[in-house]
Amino acid sequence: xxxxxxxxxxxxxxxxxxxxxxxxxxxxxxxxxxxxxxxxxxxxxxxxxxxxxxxxxxxxxxxxxxxxxxxxxxxxxxxxxxxxxxxxxxxxxxxxxxxxxxxxxxxxxxxxxxxxxxxxxxxxxxxxxxxxxxxxxxxxxxxxxxxxxxxxxxxxxxxxxxxxxxxxxxxxxxxxxxxxxxxxxxxxxxxxxxxxxxxxxxxxxxxxxxxxxxxxxxxxxxxxxxxxxxxxxxxxxxxxxxxxxxxxxxxxxxxxxxxxxxxxx
Amino acid sequence: xxxxxxxxxxxxxxxxxxxxxxxxxxxxxxxxxxxxxxxxxxxxxxxxxxxxxxxxxxxxxxxxxxxxxxxxxxxxxxxxxxxxxxxxxxxxxxxxxxxxxxxxxxxxxxxxxxxxxxxxxxxxxxxxxxxxxxxxxxxxxxxxxxxxxxxxxxxxxxxxxxxxxxxxxxxxxxxxxxxxxxxxxxxxxxxxxxxxxxxxxxxxxxxxxxxxxxxxxxxxxxxxxxxxxxxxxxxxxxxxxxxxxxxxxxxxxxxxxxxxxxxxxxxxxxxxxxxxxxxxxxxxxxxxxxxxxxxxxxxxxxxxxxxxxxxxxxxxxxxxxxxxxxxxxxxxxxxxxxxxxxxxxxxxxxxxxxxxxxxxxxxxxxxxxxxxxxxxxxxxxxxxxxxxxxxxxxxxxxxxxxxxxxxxxxxxxxxxxxxxxxxxxxxxxxxxxxxxxxxxxxxxxxxxxxxxxxxxxxxxx
Numbered sequence: 001x002x003x004x005x006x007x008x009x010x011x012x013x014x015x016x017x018x019x020x021x022x023x024x025x026x027x028x029x030x031x032x033x034x035x036x037x038x039x040x041x042x043x044x045x046x047x048x049x050x051x052x053x054x055x056x057x058x059x060x061x062x063x064x065x066x067x068x069x070x071x072x073x074x075x076x077x078x079x080x081x082x083x084x085x086x087x088x089x090x091x092x093x094x095x096x097x098x099x100x101x102x103x104x105x106x107x108x109x110x111x112x113x114x115x116x117x118x119x120x121x122x123x124x125x126x127x128x129x130x131x132x133x134x135x136x137x138x139x140x141x142x143x144x145x146x147x148x149x150x151x152x153x154x155x156x157x158x159x160x161x162x163x164x165x166x167x168x169x170x171x172x173x174x175x176x177x178x179x180x181x182x183x184x185x186x187x188x189x190x191x192x193x194x195x196x197x198x199x200x201x202x203x204x205x206x207x208x209x210x211x212x213x214x215x216x217x218x219x220x221x222x223x224x225x226x227x228x229x230x231x232x233x234x235x236x237x238x239x240x241x242x243x244x245x246x247x248x249x250x251x252x253x254x255x256x257x258x259x260x261x262x263x264x265x
Numbered sequence: 266x267x268x269x270x271x272x273x274x275x276x277x278x279x280x281x282x283x284x285x286x287x288x289x290x291x292x293x294x295x296x297x298x299x300x301x302x303x304x305x306x307x308x309x310x311x312x313x314x315x316x317x318x319x320x321x322x323x324x325x326x327x328x329x330x331x332x333x334x335x336x337x338x339x340x341x342x343x344x345x346x347x348x349x350x351x352x353x354x355x356x357x358x359x360x361x362x363x364x365x366x367x368x369x370x371x372x373x374x375x376x377x378x379x380x381x382x383x384x385x386x387x388x389x390x391x392x393x394x395x396x397x398x399x400x401x402x403x404x405x406x407x408x409x410x411x412x413x414x415x416x417x418x419x420x421x422x423x424x425x426x427x428x429x430x431x432x433x434x435x436x437x438x439x440x441x442x443x444x445x446x447x448x449x450x451x452x453x454x455x456x457x458x459x460x461x462x463x464x465x466x467x468x469x470x471x472x473x474x475x476x477x478x479x480x481x482x483x484x485x486x487x488x489x490x491x492x493x494x495x496x497x498x499x500x501x502x503x504x505x506x507x508x509x510x511x512x513x514x515x516x517x518x519x520x521x522x523x524x525x526x527x528x529x530x531x532x533x534x535x536x537x538x539x540x541x542x543x544x545x546x547x548x549x550x551x552x553x554x555x556x557x558x559x560x561x562x563x564x565x566x567x568x569x570x571x572x573x574x575x576x577x578x579x580x581x582x583x584x585x586x587x588x589x590x591x592x593x594x595x596x597x598x599x600x601x602x603x604x605x606x607x608x609x610x611x612x613x614x615x616x617x618x619x620x621x622x623x624x625x626x627x628x629x630x631x632x633x634x635x636x637x638x639x640x641x642x643x644x645x646x647x648x649x650x651x652x653x654x655x656x657x658x659x660x661x662x663x664x665x666x667x668x669x670x671x672x673x674x675x676x677x678x679x680x681x682x683x684x685x686x687x688x689x690x691x692x693x694x695x696x697x698x699x700x701x702x703x704x705x706x707x708x709x710x711x712x713x714x715x716x717x718x719x720x721x722x723x724x725x726x
Contacts, residue, residue, distance in 0.1 A: 001593045156593045158267070159672045163665045164648050165269045165278055174647045175596055227316070231281035233290035241266065241291070246280040246314045255316060264282070264317060 001153050004176045010148055011183060014092070017191045020046070021088055028072075028081045029130075036080070037069035049087045053108060058116045078133035079119060085137035086111045088191065092144045099151040100143065101238040111140055113229050117262070121221050124261050131194040132218065138201045139226060141187050142169075142180040146243055169205065169244045180244065181205040206247035217254070224251040224258050266291045267299060271665070273306040273377040273689070276344070276370060277326075280314040285321025292329055300329065301336040304471060304686075306377045308333055311370060313345035320357040330364050338467065342437060344370050351433045366435040375429060376403055376436075378445040378469065385409045385428040390420035391435070399436045406455040408446030443468050448549060451483040451558075452476050457490035460498035468501070471625075475688035478623045478631060480702030482514045482559030485548060489520035499530045503537035510538055515558045519545050573726065576630050577709070579678060580724065583632060584711055586673035587722050591715050594647045594666065602712040602719070609703050609710060609723050611635060614696040618660060620667040621699070624674060626685035632674065633703060634667055635696070635721040643718060656694065664690040 020043045027036035040046055050071050055064055065071055072080045093107055118136035146168045150157055160166065173179045181202050188198040196215065203210040203219020204226065210216040227246045229235060251258070258264075268275035277300075279291050292300075300308055310326050312318065323343075330341035342365030343354065354366060367373035375385060387409050391397045401411040412427070414420035424430040443464075444455040454468070473484070486502075506516045517540045523531050531541065540558075542548055548555065576583075588599035611617065619635040636644060638659065645662040653659065671687035678685055693699040708725030 001596060003596050153593075155676070156589075159669055159676075160593070160647075162267055162269060162672065163271070163668050165276070166648075170650065171647065174650055224316075227281035231279075231283070231287055233287045236266070236279075236287055236290035237293070242278065242280050246316075248314055248316050251316070259317070 001156055002149050002172065002175050004178070006149065007172075007176050007178055007183065010145070011186045011190075014187055014190050017088065018043070018091075021084060024084055025081065028077055028084065031077055033072045033077065033080065034069055037067075037072045040068050040072075040084070046084070046087050049090065049108070050083055053083055053086065053112050056109065056112045058112055078130035079115075081130060082115055082119075082134045082137055085134045085193070086115060086140075089137055089141050089144070089187075092141065092148075092187070094144070094147055094151075097147055097151075099147045099154055099157075100240055100243070102143075102147075102240075106234055106238065107140070107143075110143075110229060110235065111137070114139060114225060117225055117228075118222070120261065121225065121258075124257075125218075125221070127218075129196075131196055132200070134193070135197040135200040135218070136222065136225075138184055138188055138193065138197055139204060139222060141184045142201075142205075143240065143243065145180050145183045145187075165242075167242060167245045169207070179205065179207075181208070206245065206250045209250065220251050220254050221258065223247065224254065228258075228262060266293075266296055268296075268303065268308065270303060270305060272374055274370070274373055275300065275303045275305045275308045276311050277309070278311045278314060281316060283312075283315050283318035283322035285319070285325070288322040288325035292325070297329055297332065301333050303339075304469075305339055307340040307342075307365075307373060309342055309344045309367065309370070309373055311345040312343055312350055315350075318350075318353075323354065323357065327364060340365055340376065342366055344368070344373050346433070348433060355435075362435060363437045365437040366433070368431065368433040372429060372431055372434060375409055375431075376407060378407065378443065378472075387411045387429045387431055388414055388420065388424055388427040390414040390417060390430075390432045393435075396435060400431060400434060403436060403444075406444040406457075408444075408448075408453070445469065445472065447481075451485055451549070451555070452481050453485045453487055453545075455487040455490075457488075459492055460494035462495075462497035464498045464501050468505075471686070471688065473505070474625065475623050477509065477512045477514055478625075478629075478688070482512065483517070483548075483555070484509065484514060485517045485519055485545070487520065487545065488518050491521055493525040494530065496530075499533060502534055502539060506534070506537040506539050513559065515540065517542055517548060517558070519543070519548065575628055576724065576726065579628065579681070579683065580709055582677040582681075583674055583724050584713075584722060586677055587632070587634060587670050588713060590666065590670045590673055591644055591713070591720075594644055594669075595715050597716045599713055599715045602714055604709060604711040606707065607710055608705070608707055609633070609700065609725070611696050611700075611721065617696050618656075618663065619693040619696065619699045620660075620663040620690055621693070621702075622667045622671040622690045623688035624671065624685040625688070627683045628678070628685055630724060630726040631703075632667070632670060633699065633721075633723040633725070634663075634670070635699070635723070636663070637718075637720075640718045640720055644715070644720070660692040660694060664692050 020039060024036050024040045027039060047068055050068060051066055054071050055061065065074060075083065090108065090111065097103065114136050119133060122133060149172065150168055169180045184201050185198040199210060199215045200218045200222060202208050203216050204222035206223045210219055230240045235241065266277055266279065268277050277291065333339060333341055344367040346368065351366065375387065387404055389397055389400050389411055391400065397413050401413055404411040414423055420432065446453050509516055519542045521541060584601060591599045616638050617635055618638050618641055619633055621631055621633040623631045641663050642659055645659060645666055648662045648665050649658065667690045675685055675687055703725055706725045708723050711722040713720055713722055
């Protein structure tokens with residue numbers, strides 16, 4: 001169905017980090033928001049993406065924000081970085097989704113929701129580290145990887161999943177010995193993302209707890225956040241609710257705090 | 266979301282949060298239609314991976330349950346929950362529960378008439394005395410040995426010495442399907458109360474026909490609890506006996522009393538070939554009688570059916586379905602090595618296991634796959650996911666694999682506008698038991714291999 005060679009080929013085809021983004025990141029990291037905005041202006045697709053994201057209701061701006069320097073100014077360093085990463089990940093998404101009933105709008109919506117709520121979680125946990133704000137950006141890459149690897153085998157996968165409740169991650173591990181989150185790590189490495197980013201995302205798989213207490217705790221929050229979002233009607237309809245296994249036991253010790261933070265009644 | 270079907274139970278497994286805003290999304294119109302058409306004993310929603318639910322969320326599934334029960338008579342409900350979730354459901358629906366609750370899916374299987382592991386010892390506890398009795402009766406009818414704990418203390422003292430312990434379980438409206446169990450080579454159906462026209466809806470005729478096709482020759486109706494029957498039921502049993510005769514199969518009734526049923530019905534049934542016995546042990550403990558009735562061997566088929574032209578024309582599709590499935594499961598190329606029309610011939614019988622699945626509709630027949638045990642394990646690696654020598658698990662998984670082959674056959678034939686349904690898969694722990702079923706039948710035998718590992722495909726009727 002899916003071979004190790006196909007996975008290797010997918011990883012090999014991940015494009016290098018675009019130069020404009022590389023420069024934008026370097027400036028954002030050094031706190032040069034205005035200069036970063038000027039560089040980012042050169043990438044029209046990035047500009048459109050950021051404008052689209054920050055004007056979503058979840059960001060709660062009353063008036064439309066359209067200028068990149070204005071966007072970076074409002075978001076601040078860590079959230080600007082987070083959104084530029086979101087854009088980078090979106091570059092990997094297919095033009096037409098076939099395995100999942102998604103489209104660009106719905107995918108960007110998921111990115112925006114995850115990012116905003118991740119910010120709320122980190123603020124609640126009183127975490128200041130800027131790199132950790134960007135960790136959430138890598139998570140939706142797991143969805144893109146699943147789409148890329150399994151979309152050629154939809155019929156077989158459906159037949160298999162009607163007989164045994166196997167999630168895509170488990171199928172991939174059993175067939176190729178590598179999981180979706182390992183591939184996300186490969187993407188992060190190729191794009192020289194901070195090590196903590198992919199370590200949190202690996203822990204957020206729910207099946208590979210980290211030995212680092214902080215990373216593991218953030219992995220739990222991210223795992224629960226993912227399923228909080230994937231329990232929303234549009235994503236259930238898109239077929240995302242069970243694309244990876246939800247590990248209820250893994251998140252049990254943080255659930256009450258999460259429920260209170262997200263005002264779940 | 267589609268349900269996963271195994272051993273007669275279809276299970277939906279939502280993950281995360283379940284409330285009134287999202288529960289509808291789990292079930293598209295197609296999903297609901299598919300669930301309504303499933304020929305299963307039970308349709309359940311697993312709450313194992315649900316971290317939060319409220320009444321509005323559950324209500325949506327309960328509406329689905331009601332639609333399903335109108336269409337077929339399956340048992341419906343929830344499974345896989347802990348004490349907190351159980352208490353919450355009881356609180357939401359206090360005094361108005363018409364669905365069932367099974368603490369685990371494993372417990373639910375005990376109540377499924379398609380579950381093949383029988384004679385399990387089961388300890389039961391429920392605060393509600395009538396529930397304790399209802400659970401015990403259902404389990405007994407399904408071929409298990411229930412034991413009731415009258416108090417929680419007694420339950421805690423006695424548990425751990427049973428195959429299963431059942432608590433936090435509630436039987437709502439159960440499916441009306443007739444409980445079925447297998448004893449040796451005999452199939453035992455449990456019927457009770459008043460037998461009328463509904464018997465034809467409640468009796469799983471596909472399971473029965475599949476059993477005939479795979480070689481069962483003795484069918485016993487456990488009728489101790491039957492009060493009476495009417496002419497519709499009489500006609501049903503007479504027809505069943507006549508069709509069984511085609512396979513040289515025997516139908517018996519055990520424990521049936523005729524004080525409230527016309528005695529002429531008994532004569533009519535005897536004329537149709539049905540035999541009557543007072544006690545189950547009169548048959549099951551009498552080896553000579555069992556042999557006479559055909560339950561000591563499944564091979565004495567008078568009317569052998571041969572592979573017909575229609576099946577032979579579609580043969581490449583059947584082989585393709587098996588090959589493609591093995592390729593999908595092993596990521597290797599399945600190669601056809603030889604093919605011949607013959608009776609099933611297996612040179613070395615030791616260390617081999619097999620699985621079969623029947624299909625019926627525009628075409629009918631049976632596909633058999635025979636593997637060396639180690640190769641079966643390799644072929645099932647994707648489904649098993651761990652290194653195991655547990656033969657029950659391997660056989661169980663082989664059944665899943667052959668079920669996927671059956672699904673593939675159905676799809677490939679549907680492309681040619683040929684409509685077939687597939688039966689439940691059957692597994693054989695040794696080749697002798699397979700040969701009892703198929704050795705007198707001619708079919709197409711194909712040697713296949715993947716990664717140099719050989720296995721055998723056999724198509725017959």
